[in-house]
Amino acid sequence: xxxxxxxxxxxxxxxxxxxxxxxxxxxxxxxxxxxxxxxxxxxxxxxxxxxxxxxxxxxxxxxxxxxxxxxxxxxxxxxxxxxxxxxxxxxxxxxxxxxxxxxxxxxxxxxxxxxxxxxxxxxxxxxxxxxxxxxxxxxxxxxxxxxxxxxxxxxxxxxxxxxxxxxxxxxxxxxxxxxxxxxxxxxxxxxxxxxxxxxxxxxx
Amino acid sequence: xxxxxxxxxxxxxxxxxxxxxxxxxxxxxxxxxxxxxxxxxxxxxxxxxxxxxxxxxxxxxxxxxxxxxxxxxxxxxxxxxxxxxxxxxxxxxxxxxxxxxxxxxxxxxxxxxxxxxxxxxxxxxxxxxxxxxxxxxxxxxxxxxxxxxxxxxxxxxxxxxxxxxxxxxxxxxxxxxxxxxxxxxxxxxxxxxxxxxxxxxxxxxxxxxxxxxxxxxxxxxxxxxxxxxxxxxxxxxxxxxxxxxxxxxxxxxxxxxxxxx
Numbered sequence: 001x002x003x004x005x006x007x008x009x010x011x012x013x014x015x016x017x018x019x020x021x022x023x024x025x026x027x028x029x030x031x032x033x034x035x036x037x038x039x040x041x042x043x044x045x046x047x048x049x050x051x052x053x054x055x056x057x058x059x060x061x062x063x064x065x066x067x068x069x070x071x072x073x074x075x076x077x078x079x080x081x082x083x084x085x086x087x088x089x090x091x092x093x094x095x096x097x098x099x100x101x102x103x104x105x106x107x108x109x110x111x112x113x114x115x116x117x118x119x120x121x122x123x124x125x126x127x128x129x130x131x132x133x134x135x136x137x138x139x140x141x142x143x144x145x146x147x148x149x150x151x152x153x154x155x156x157x158x159x160x161x162x163x164x165x166x167x168x169x170x171x172x173x174x175x176x177x178x179x180x181x182x183x184x185x186x187x188x189x190x191x192x193x194x195x196x197x198x199x200x201x202x203x204x
Numbered sequence: 205x206x207x208x209x210x211x212x213x214x215x216x217x218x219x220x221x222x223x224x225x226x227x228x229x230x231x232x233x234x235x236x237x238x239x240x241x242x243x244x245x246x247x248x249x250x251x252x253x254x255x256x257x258x259x260x261x262x263x264x265x266x267x268x269x270x271x272x273x274x275x276x277x278x279x280x281x282x283x284x285x286x287x288x289x290x291x292x293x294x295x296x297x298x299x300x301x302x303x304x305x306x307x308x309x310x311x312x313x314x315x316x317x318x319x320x321x322x323x324x325x326x327x328x329x330x331x332x333x334x335x336x337x338x339x340x341x342x343x344x345x346x347x348x349x350x351x352x353x354x355x356x357x358x359x360x361x362x363x364x365x366x367x368x369x370x371x372x373x374x375x376x377x378x379x380x381x382x383x384x385x386x387x388x389x390x391x392x393x394x395x396x397x398x399x400x401x402x403x404x405x406x407x408x409x410x411x412x413x414x415x416x417x418x419x420x421x422x423x424x425x426x427x428x429x430x431x432x433x434x435x436x437x438x439x440x441x442x443x444x445x446x447x448x449x450x451x452x453x454x455x456x457x458x459x460x461x462x463x464x465x
Binding site for chain 2: 010012013014015018019022047048049052082093094112114117118119120121122123124125143145146147148149165166186188189190191192194195
């Protein structure tokens with residue numbers, strides 16, 4: 001099994017690497033488009049502002065490499081937090097750069113109010129809305145760690161398999177065509193049950 | 205529902221983990237002492253986040269700081285904030301590479317607003333915690349609250365002004381700490397919350413200074429203005445202290461995540 005963690009230049013790579021290693025695997029961390037294009041399980045982590053990270057991804061030709069890897073229908077990608085938003089077509093955050101376009105939709109700022117402070121920070125319980133490969137054997141009201149100001153709004157709701165309530169309903173897990181997966185929360189920061197989500201992805 | 209958080213904080217100075225009392229540091233032990241006194245793999249199931257602050261000044265201690273962090277966060281799957289001595293975008297980058305999900309900025313908001321704003325722009329607001337330490341000063345015309353950049357130079361800034369400013373400059377969370385209550389173990393300065401107009405806070409508030417036992421966490425977590433409580437009391441929660449505190453709090457009717465079963 002080849003697990004490739006994509007180093008976008010901004011993300012906290014260490015946490016996801018440690019998580020995958022804890023599960024007993026030996027992931028490769030890389031910026032090399034050639035390596036990425038041959039990855040079977042790609043993981044796209046995310047700290048950073050959408051525009052900055054996307055422009056780095058384009059410059060490093062990581063976007064083409066991801067497209068190339070996904071030509072093989074057996075290869076998969078998991079986007080985490082900003083990584084999930086990068087799967088979308090674009091974002092309202094920062095300098096304008098189109099996203100990877102693997103999921104139809106855009107990333108929008110969470111609307112704040114008196115009760116709702118932005119960013120959305122902390123453990124929050126998700127609601128599964130459809131069958132899910134990532135959430136297999138996860139307790140239905142489990143709390144995952146969220147840390148974000150923007151959220152992916154998919155154009156086709158069938159991609160959304162779980163939501164989270166924070167003022168509005170926010171897409172918390174996406175699964176698309178058995179190839180493209182994303183979690184808005186950080187499974188690698190959500191205690192040991194969070195690691196189960198990563199383990200589920202690696203088993204797909 | 206979004207849960208409130210219990211945060212543990214470590215103060216690190218040139219190789220030693222410290223206890224702070226009214227912002228005077230007392231060195232307690234090095235990494236070997238810390239690893240003997242706390243099982244981080246175990247307490248990762250009892251806290252929602254960890255904050256590690258480097259309050260040392262020796263440039264050459266950085267390498268040791270990072271290798272000590274490595275040992276603490278091995279098999280530790282909760283969010284980590286690292287702070288202290290961030291002066292440039294590159295300092296921030298080094299902390300993210302060392303395993304930080306967020307970085308905390310304090311003096312930078314006073315010394316260099318441009319760099320502070322740039323860090324939020326590049327890494328996103330959610331990755332930046334603004335840390336503010338304050339003191340209450342009683343005057344004839346009532347109480348005023350000031351923040352101090354440096355106790356010896358006494359650069360005094362109005363607390364409310366600073367809270368407004370750091371949010372405008374793009375921080376994603378506020379970590380506010382009472383210097384008077386710090387390390388006393390006598391409880392949080394909840395009076396402050398009635399002094400801060402509620403519409404002034406648009407980002408989550410982490411409140412610190414004075415927590416010495418789980419009851420103090422409970423009072424903080426029951427307060428509608430507080431999103432997270434933080435303690436850096438290295439001795440009161442030693443060994444199984446954090447595990448016990450979490451178990452006690454989970455039995456109460458508090459909006460926290462049930463993780464310690």
